């Protein structure tokens with residue numbers, strides 16, 4: 214395990230331990246809601262609303278008699294009705310809208326169906342359909358959710374944060390909409406991204422929905438088509454850049470920290486330069502924050518790669534022998550490759566040597582001799598190869614074992630490229646990780662067809678398994694950061710982790726790689742399917758908490774029984790998960 218100077222981290226993050234396991238942490242699944250609302254105000258509050266499920270007693274106390282149909286229905290029948298209507302929606306965007314409206318109406322019912330039908334619904338509320346919903350946000354907008362902080366709101370951020378009605382916020386997901394999936398600058402239309410990510414914190418890791426806050430920073434957009442559209446809901450101005458941009462971010466983070474000093478902040482879909490700069494600016498100087506596209510994507514790539522070693526009958530330390538071609542040198546590509554370098558370091562490989570295992574390409578081809586780049590990117594330039602070589606040339610000359618796609622450009626892994634790779638390796642590892650689906654560098658079907666089913670495949674967006682002509686089933690995996698951020702959020706919330714470190718993502722990635730059985734892995738199933746994400750999140754959370762304990766960053770004193778083993782910690786994490794069910798509703 215890599216180590217950082219912990220005393221410095223401890224000091225910078227202002228860690229203060231609490232001495233007691235707080236009683237309020239004993240059972241998050243069974244929330245008690247208190248309300249002074251009565252009559253329609255109850256029904257119109259999605260956190261309180263139970264639709265037809267209000268009990269007679271609740272109808273009496275909250276003055277609801279006559280305001281809802283007489284027959285009382287259990288949650289399971291509401292689920293049945295909602296799912297029947299959902300199935301009748303014609304397009305994916307209709308389904309997205311239907312679910313958004315349900316989310317606005319009844320929190321418990323929305324999350325009940327999301328948890329129960331996760332595999333079917335996650336691709337709608339999250340990748341890939343959320344991308345389409347962002348493109349159309351201005352056209353399909355119905356009701357506000359979350360908060361917007363715009364250039365024009367400066368210098369009022371410190372007062373604005375008090376407009377949010379909750380004193381307790383566990384997780385914020387924030388974007389400035391500058392790089393939404395591979396769809397480019399979508400400005401204020403990006404709000405569905407934080408909403409979608411947070412709905413996965415709740416459904417996949419049991420973070421309480423009332424303690425989440427989606428935020429868009431409207432710093433303008435350079436998307437002229439949007440700006441000129443009269444229905445666009447963001448500011449009609451070019452994107453703020455340079456010092457003014459960072460000043461705005463400083464004001465925003467200071468306002469957030471003023472009201473919610475411990476809240477986890479997830480930076481999402483910022484364009485690469487800003488993503489990397491903001492991460493370095495805030496990671497050790499303010500309370501917990503991380504960049505999902507860099508760190509969390511690194512985590513799932515680590516998991517997929519290590520698990521693929523098992524699939525190929527190798528041992529984990531063989532990671533040092535991988536030859537990795539990564540197409541895409543944005544923050545996601547760099548985050549993934551840096552994550553894999555950390556794994557190589559765990560197996561005693563010197564960092565300088567580890568860089569030699571990588572061949573990175575951007576839109577100008579291979580990062581080779583003479584390429585002028587700064588920071589981490591410069592480390593990946595190959596002095597021993599000509600700059601700008603094409604992907605096919607690189608694959609031909611390098612004979613890679615692993616091909617990563619983080620370019621945001623669909624179909625870059627052409628038949629020539631994949632067949633060339635497959636000539637030299639028995640089981641080519643092919644991870645087209647770009648989102649949404651149409652930006653996938655190749656489809657699993659193509660990867661399996663061009664390698665006669667020998668490839669080990671993981672994609673960013675969900676794809677089905679593939680049936681080859683000879684009757685063999687080839688398994689695909691979704692290498693998406695959704696395997697990591699919800700569990701991390703649960704860990705930070707429960708253990709009140711002061712600072713999110715790379716070691717936490719590393720431990721989580723290594724752990725996810727162990728979750729599938731040998732039999733599954735041999736078939737190419739690299740980790741459990743998304744429908745088991747709640748279990749995976751508990752595993753991830755436990756792995757993260759142990760790193761936090763080791764690094765002295767857990768401020769909550771956790772019960773001794775939970776710290777005894779990984780399994781006990783998983784049990785604690787499961788206990789802490791919010792469950793979508795109608796709990797106690799107390800009339801104040």
Ligand SMILES: NC(=O)c1ccc[n+]([C@@H]2O[C@H](COP(=O)([O-])OP(=O)(O)OC[C@H]3O[C@@H](n4cnc5c(N)ncnc54)[C@H](O)[C@@H]3O)[C@@H](O)[C@H]2O)c1
Pocket residue numbers: 392393394395484485505506507510513540541542543544545546574575576577578618619620621622625646647648649652672673674692693694695
């Ligand atoms: N699977 C996941 O969990 C996950 C997580 C984060 C990001 N992503 C995806 O990764 C992609 C990239 O994200 P980013 O933030 O790094 O974006 P980015 O725009 O900063 O980076 C894209 C990189 O690809 C390069 N590129 C563009 N066209 C190319 C071409 N034709 N050939 C080779 N390289 C080319 C660019 O030069 C740049 O280096 C997006 O599609 C995003 O959705 C996936």
Ligand SMILES: O=C(O)C[C@H](O)C(=O)O
Pocket residue numbers: 340393394395482505506647648673693694
């Ligand atoms: O949103 C996703 O599906 C993954 C990732 O955060 C991305 O930006 O593509």
Ligand SMILES: [Mg+2]
Pocket residue numbers: 394481482505506
């Ligand atoms: Mg993202």
